[in-house]
Amino acid sequence: MPTYEYVCAKCDHEMEAFHSMKDAPLKKCPACKKAGLKRKVGGGAGLIFKGSGFYITDYKKKSPGKSEGGGEAKPAAKSESKPADKSAK
Numbered sequence: 001m002p003t004y005e006y007v008c009a010k011c012d013h014e015m016e017a018f019h020s021m022k023d024a025p026l027k028k029c030p031a032c033k034k035a036g037l038k039r040k041v042g043g044g045a046g047l048i049f050k051g052s053g054f055y056i057t058d059y060k061k062k063s064p065g066k067s068e069g070g071g072e073a074k075p076a077a078k079s080e081s082k083p084a085d086k087s088a089k
Helices: none
Strands: 003-008 014-018 037-039
Touching: none
Parallel strands: none
Antiparallel strands: 003 014, 003 037
16 A cells, blocks of 8 residues: 655645555644645656566576577587697797
8 A cells, every 4th residue: 555645735744645545545634633635646666576586587488499508518619729839930
């Protein structure tokens, strides 16, 4: 449930209220008891992740035939090394 910020047009009292998005906005100011509350437009808190961690690879689509981690590694190509030519001094 989100937290909404309100300001009273009659007495300039500011407050925060925690209620459901389905609930109607508050109208009555708790300070002056008049119907002058207006809900302020807020920027929001953004996206909050909770838990051990999220990674881009968690939801990445895997293409068929491509192994990403956890698979068997391919053996490295063998290269033959030749001794240096001693006559080129």
